[in-house]
Amino acid sequence: MESLGRTKDIATQIKNPDLVKRRHRQIVDAAVQLFIKQGFHKTTTRQIAAAAGFSIGSLYEYITSKEDILYLVCDAIHAEVESGVSAAMTRAAGGRNSLAEVIREYFLVCHQMSDHILLIYQETQSLPPQWRKKVLESEVRITGIFVEVLAHLVSTGDSPYLSERTIELLAHNISVLGHMWTFRRWFLARHYSIEDYIELQTEFLLGLSR
Amino acid sequence: MESLGRTKDIATQIKNPDLVKRRHRQIVDAAVQLFIKQGFHKTTTRQIAAAAGFSIGSLYEYITSKEDILYLVCDAIHAEVESGVSAAMTRAAGGRNSLAEVIREYFLVCHQMSDHILLIYQETQSLPPQWRKKVLESEVRITGIFVEVLAHLVSTGDSPYLSERTIELLAHNISVLGHMWTFRRWFLARHYSIEDYIELQTEFLLGLSR
DNA sequence: ATTATCTATAGATCTATAGATAATGC
DNA sequence: ATTATCTATAGATCTATAGATAATGC
Secondary structure (H helix, E strand, C coil): CCCCCCCCCCCCCCCCCCHHHHHHHHHHHHHHHHHHHHHHCCHHHHHHHHHCCCCHHHHHHHCCCCCHHHHHHHHHHHHHHHHHHEEEEEEHHHCCCHHHHHHHHHHHHHHHHHHHHHHHHHHHHHHHHHHHHHHHHHHHHHHHHHHHHHHHHHCCCCCCCCCCHHHHHHHHHHHHHHHHHHHHHHHHHHHCCCHHHHHHHHHHHHHCCC | CCCCCCCCCCCCCCCCCCHHHHHHHHHHHHHHHHHHHHCCCCHHHHHHHHHHHHHHHHHHHCCCCHHHHHHHHHHHHHHHHHHHHHHHHHHHHHCHHHHHHHHHHHHHHHCCCCCHHHHHHHHHHCCHHHHHHHHHHHHHHHHHHHHHHHHHHHCCCCCCCCCCCHHHHHHHHHHHHHHHHHHHHHHHHHHHCHHHHHHHHHHHHHHHCC
């Protein structure tokens, strides 16, 4: 996973902003792996510092609490999902099959980032309120992309009329059925390949919109 | 929430099985509240003992590790969901609308047990492997109820033919869209009441099966 | 005698910081 | 001089158990 950490709002003692950005990226890259393997609470700040390649003292120059690290990690994961889906959307924009294409790309992103998405489901509640809020907003922003695609289809007549609330809910369903592959994969992968899964769920999701 | 703890497999020093059952129930009832409020890791065994009404020493006569408590809690939650859905199924059995009825009852159970279901999503990975496996099996068992309902509809001709794998996936979708109400409620409840949600999702889920 | 419960604490961490040291730029 | 990094540790927990005490039944 490429780390697209949009370093922001995290208090630090260090003056050089580029250095902060670089170190934050190191912290995220180290912490993601450890959190996936051990969970947030069982991972120690020392382990993170060691994996990132500097001392515990230095670590605390770039963050003020362990929860800061969790926020950096969640934010980086959402940034990557969002950029993947946005790219897919501009590529697919317009075509009659754009919905199916966007779903496909999104599900593939979920497939590749299974562990990361699972981590967000598990640890979001460990964030302090103000950051939990930001992480949940990212979730809404990603869902918003699907709202746009659906609204466009309806406006061009490529899909029959759907009310705003139906579109909204459908967009949430797309989001969550992508996530479902990550948190039920231990079961689903016994019966379906990711390609099977995409095909069946697309059929299902397109039921209402055509 | 009534605690239907099916006390089992937890090693204990105490001889009297009824006492063990009663104490386990006390432990579960105390721990559920604390875990929901603070999360598993931030809750201490002392808090659980105090809330259950006995000492930390006694607590450890009835369990061998803190993870035992988490397992008892997850198991009790699944037992309650399962019994709710089973009841709904026998009640609705047969009728042409049985699927809609079962979905409705299930979604209402999810609505009532939002916090509990959320807890399972967050903490299942904190369980030792053998118990995580049991908790995941409960998830499959609950999904299996929906498989039965769907298979029955197809067999009586009340629904057009659906392949076994389509039925299986549909059943998972029902499970997860119920859960979605719990983990996106912070957003969804702004736009939809639980009744709106049930109505729209039922329409959506019945798309393929009629 | 046996079973259940309690108090007190061993032993093991873990986060976060203070203060010392090294590196960089004027 | 200023900025970045490191070592060492304060201070605060937390799980799990050992050993003492109370309650129950023969």
